[in-house]
Each structure stands twice: as C-alpha cells, then as structure tokens.
Amino acid sequence: MNSMDEMVENTAKKTPGYFLRAIFLGRPIRIFIAVVFVGIIFLPILYIATTSLKIPLEISLSGSLFPKTGITGVNWVNAFKTVPLVHFLFNSTVVALASTILVIGIAVPATYSIIRFNTGGWFLPTWIIGTYVMPPIVVAIPIFAMVKIVHLQNNLIGLLLVHAMANMPVAVWLLDNYIRNLPKELEYAAWIDGYSKFDTLVRVVFPLIQPGVVSAAVICMILSWNEFLFALILTYSPVSNTFPIGISRFIGEHGMQFGEMSAAALAGIIPIYIMVLLFSRNVVEGLTRGGVKG
C-alpha cells in the first residue's frame, strides 16, 4: 500500500465527527443534544397523555407532569360519551381517504406530463407553486360560494373535493423529484414496444415511482385530516364536522374539561402517529427530496 492510499484511508476514517469539534466538543455533547431534542418533542405529548389519565380533581388543582393521586380511565370514557368523537374521526377518515385517492389520481399524470412532455411550459409549474403559496383565506369566500352553488355545503363530499383540490399542488411538488429522476430509456423502450404514453405511465412509470406515490399519499392524507380553515367554513353541524372542527366547537360551546380534552386530542393524534411511524421512511424521503431542490 503506498502512502497516498494510506492518507486517503485515514481521512475517510477520521471524517465522521472530525470537523465538528470547533462547535460541538465530541460525542457525549452530541448525544446530550439529541436527548434534549427528543425530550422536547415528547414532553407535550407525554403531558397530555398523563393528564388524560389523571383524576379530574387533580387536574384542576395541579399541573404536575405525573399523576400523584392515582390514575383513572374516566376522562377517556367521558370524552367518548359526551363528544361524538367516533363520528368526527369517521368523518375525518372518509374525507382524508377519498380526497387522497382523488389527489393521487390527478397529480400523478399531471406531474408526469409536466416533467416528461413539458406540458404548460414554465407557466403551469409556476401556477401550481403560486397556488400552494397563496394563503387559503384569500380564496375562502369564492370557494364557499361555489360549494354553495353546487349544494355541497355541510356535506362530506363538498369538503373532500375541496381538500383534494387544495392538496393537488402539494402532491405535484412531492412527486416532481421522483419522476424527474427516472431514467428516460425505460419509457423509450416501452414506446418502441408499442405502449401508448398513457400505458407507459400506468405500467412502467407508476410502479417505479411507488415510493414517491406512497409518500405523497400519506402526506396528503395527514394534511386533509389536520386541515382546519376549509373544514371550518364548509361544515357547520356535527353531522359533517371533521375531527379538528368537531373538537374545537365542543371546546368552545360546551366548556370541555381538560381531562376529556386531553383524551380527545390523543384520540385524534394516535391514528396520525401510527401512519407516520408505519411510513416514516417514505415520508422522510418525500419531504427531503421535495424540500431541498433549489
């Protein structure tokens, strides 16, 4: 082994962490930072989890992180008894699932066409980004009016259509990088084999960008589940309220207890966290691939 090889190998060995010493003095401090970071992420969640198990009297008297006078399931029982929580969660699930299916069905061909065939030139992508950047409140009045014209106000169908439309730019933005990085040769081969452009999309491109589709679908589903403004103006009775609106109305109108509120909040958080953890690899990849292109 000559000296050059040795030097390169030493460099490679030393690289991890080597250049960090100026600011962070080595591994223990980095681990400490990571622990604090995780602690701060979990502290609020832990706090409502313990609050939801505290005895209501203790909640009204003390803000201690852990229950001191024993634990109880009464907040959970009350939350589900006094609030139509199951119904709100069901509405949210329907809207999130249906709007996501629509969004993917529309965004995948659109993104493919924009990137491969340059459809719409520079204008269409700019328009899509502009639509995403625009604060939704700006178009809230006309969207409310249009939904009313087609008699879909206070109706899950109206809300899910609006969610699908509002999330379309996000889906395009997330899918962009996955389609852009596909080798064109596969598509050329498919065309030579006599596939139409549409068949190529369905049978060649779609299977190859599946990680991107999963990531876009999960993110759009969560965005719809969490969405507040359109759900607020388009659904105004418990029949069609989604989880965020149903809960916030209940807090406003019925003066919910903190214990029940914590249980209800967790009931809305847990499905999301399960989804996020199940698809975490796809979601992280989708967000970072979408986010760091200049």
Added chain:
Amino acid sequence: MSTKSEKYSPRLMVLPAFMILLIISLIPLIYVLGTSLTNATIVKPFDHFVWFAQYLKVFTDGEFGTSLANTFVYAISVTTIQTFLGFVLAYALWHERKLGSVLRTLALLPLFTPPVAIAMIWKLIYDPNSGFLNYYLTKLGLISAPVAFLGSKTLAFPAIMAADIWQWTPFCFLLCLAALQSLPREPYEAAMVDGASDWYVFKRLTFPMVLPQIIVIFIFRLLIAFKVFDLIYMLTYGGPGNSTEVFSFYIYRVSFGQFQTGYGAALSIVVLIAISVVVTFLTKGREALLKRIGQ
C-alpha cells in the same frame, strides 16, 4: 393506437389538474377581484359597485395594519428561530448515522400533529391552574403567582410562537440535515490534507456550500408561516384585544363573522400584493447573495 390521441395525451393528463387550478385559484381570484369593487355581503353576494371605496377603507383600517404587522412579526420570528435551531441541531447530529435516522423519524411527529391537538396541548400547558408551565415555574420559585400566558397582551404572542416552534423546528431540522448530507466529500478531504482548522472549514466550506439551500428552506417555511390561522383561532381568537390578530384571522372575521365579503375581498387582494412583493424581494435577494458569495 391512434397517433392523434397520442399527440394530445400529455395535455389530457394535465387536464384535471388544470381544471383544479381554475377552480381553486383563477376563478376565485377573479371573483375576489370583482367582489372587492362592490359592497357585497354574505347574504347579498352581488350588490352594487362602490369601485375603490373598499380599498380606501383598507388603508385607513388600523386593525388591518396591526394584523398585517403581527403576521410579519410572527412569520419572520418563528421562521428565523426554526431555521437557526434546525440548522444547529442538524449540524450537531450530521455525522450521527443511526441516531440521525431515529431522530428523522421522530421529527415527523410534531410536524404532523393535528394543529387542533397542538392548540389543546398548549392551552393546557399554559393554563394558570392545570398547566405544568405555571406549576413548575412556581415550584422553582421563578414566579410567585400563576401567569395567564394566553391572556396577557405581551405574552400571548410569544406563547403561540413557542407552540409553532415546537411543531416546525423538526421540519427545518429534517431539511437542513438533508442539505448537509448532500454536500460533496472531496473538499473536506482536501481541507484535511491541507490541515485546515475546524472553524476555517466551517466558515469557508460547510457554510457557503449549504447556505443556498438554507435560504430555500427559510423562504419555504416563511411562506407557510404567513398562512397561520388555526393556532391563533384556537389559542387566543386574536386576543387579548387584537394583540395576536393575524391577517388570515382578520379576513376570516370580516368575511365570515361580520359577513362583509366585499371588504374581506379587498383585504385579500391587498394581502396577496404584499406577499407577492415579499416573495419577489426574497428571491431577488437570494440571487444577489449567491452572486456575492460566488455561486
């Protein structure tokens, strides 16, 4: 396979998306522009023209000025803090492989927590009787009596920002980490051979190489922060007074609370113009900066 349908199939593929853009942006914008010239209300959407009277009202509306200023203060503060913290965290954990991948997964949790639940959590945290912030601050002797954080004109806004920072710092961390990990390795090996100091490597290599992406992250996050609505709606409803009123909330109140859709439309147009100016300014600023550092 007919060649004609093949020729038009790319356009067919974007057609539904194109229609969506018409329905959620172009038509609404034309509608808003039109309504802003009338004194329409929610019950009478097609009332008579008042031309620019609504716009004149916008410029004398102190409450709107406050809400616009509040939004900018809010968005710029949270974005700066989140990008800075996100970068420091990412820089610290840049070379921690296993730990890094665990943290990336956990970072998704605050980001995707339903805002309604975030609001409930922080309402509880700040509560004078049941909140742990007051409980532990009193215990540590830092305050003598519980503080109603969300009921205070000076503390309510920072309190909401803290919830926002909890939610979005992990997102900035994720993107900063990805930016750092995408840096090429060769310059570092060269610096190693040259025996450059750590601080010098950071100043001359890492920071300039990663800066363009950090600016993109900053702008992206800022544009989302301008839309803030749900946290304000649920935590303070714009109060106390109008100390936490942001433009989205003010337009909501004017349009759906006072039913003044004509005036709400005029406010919307002014907000759109303000945001467009900021976006143009930022992208131009980014280009100028990149030119100065020679990229």
